[in-house]
Amino acid sequence: MLALTPLAPASGQFGSLFGTSSKVPTIKVEELSKLLEQQQQAEEKAKQEGQPVPEPNFVVVDVRSEPEVNVSVIPGAITKKAYEENRDDYAGRVVIPYCTIGGRSGRYAQQLADSDVPVKNFKGSILEWVNHQLPLVTLEGKPTNRVHIYSDRYKIPEKYEAVTK
Template structure:
């Protein structure tokens, strides 16, 4: 085949590829494309939670109702993971999804084990117009800073589900992987 024949085949192949449907970002779990998501650090999250806790304590001491925070921390890990422990003040993804209207207008701060699942969830929320900040590093960064954890009923615990034993955590915590 001559040069013109090859050029024709190449041009036809390029046109065919250009006309083929392209995969949507959702087909890849929302990890590619979509809105850019702002992140929040461990120090920033701890500061928000501490400030809210102080405001609630002050309101209680004054016989008033605690102010509604302008954020909500959402643990997007599996039931097995959240049944071990959560960050104090967080709610589960199930709780958030069951009553999203209650949290309308607040910044949603999702977290997971390291930030991947929470990042994908943050992109889904942002695509729906929700203000969101991903806690990248998530619960592993929280325990690296040796911050407290609680059970779903609010009791202090040192247990943390790390999803995998490949992650190392400070010795003051008990690592759970199953």
Template sequence: MLNPKFVVASLFAVVAFFQLAVMPASAQFGGFFGGPKIETISTQDLSAMLTRQQKAAAEAVQAGKPASEPDFVVVDVRTDAEVNVSVIPGAITKAQYEKNADKYRGKLVIPYCTVGGRSGAYAKKLVADGVKVKNYKGSILKWVDAGLPVQTLDGRPTNRVHTYSDRYKIPAAYEQVTQ
């Protein structure tokens, strides 16, 4: 039979090892061992937020008033080649966000990419910096799967979507771009 003092001492040793060896690795490897929990946002909720904002802006213009600033910002974290094809309407690029980060202080940041991996990593970085974030998991592929519009960076409607890789498929209503 095991000595109870030995069992307790062994448990303390395991906990101490975990605290010294594993927990610092979480910070060092950016969440490889878990990291901060990042909230997500659904396609339906993001679309509704953008629709409300567009409607409020249109009503303000119609009333001759300035449009109010939204309490969120949608950030496309894909490469220049990808965002130069199309973005979700109302989105800004990661470079635009970082250049004007003070403008967006206190707002909910909603990053997205092709499927949600790169935006999830960026979301963890933002959370570590104290930013309120919701990752759009599924990202632009979920957006077009829902039949929602995309536009060029200068606001013109398009049906072209950069999918990063030809392994991803999009609805026939869109033109897939991989280069």
């Protein structure tokens, strides 16, 4: 099982903005990328050795709208709908929500924290992910460079195709 290292709680960046009182820890792009890479390597090794695929101790949840997730997601992520419909399957795992820049995922992370679910908000979310030029996939797991940026005010690296509708 892969371990998440503790992070200091967020400095209340969402507290006053969203009317919440407790602080939700955050996860940085480098840590999330490393977790996903380690999980992928562990899965590949288990398959090669004919062993059961190890379950991660985290789940990445895309909280964006259906039109947004239909464009692309971070590899290994599931939709909020899939998480909510199968919450018991993820009990005890650290939930790592993300959205476009971190606002919606911050609100969702706070809801989860208020329900005693272990959670770390990916504050930079998918825009931070693509700014580090990390891969994206479709919901079917196929590589893509398309990313829903929510608004044309957001700029992304040239290797990606921005989608706003």
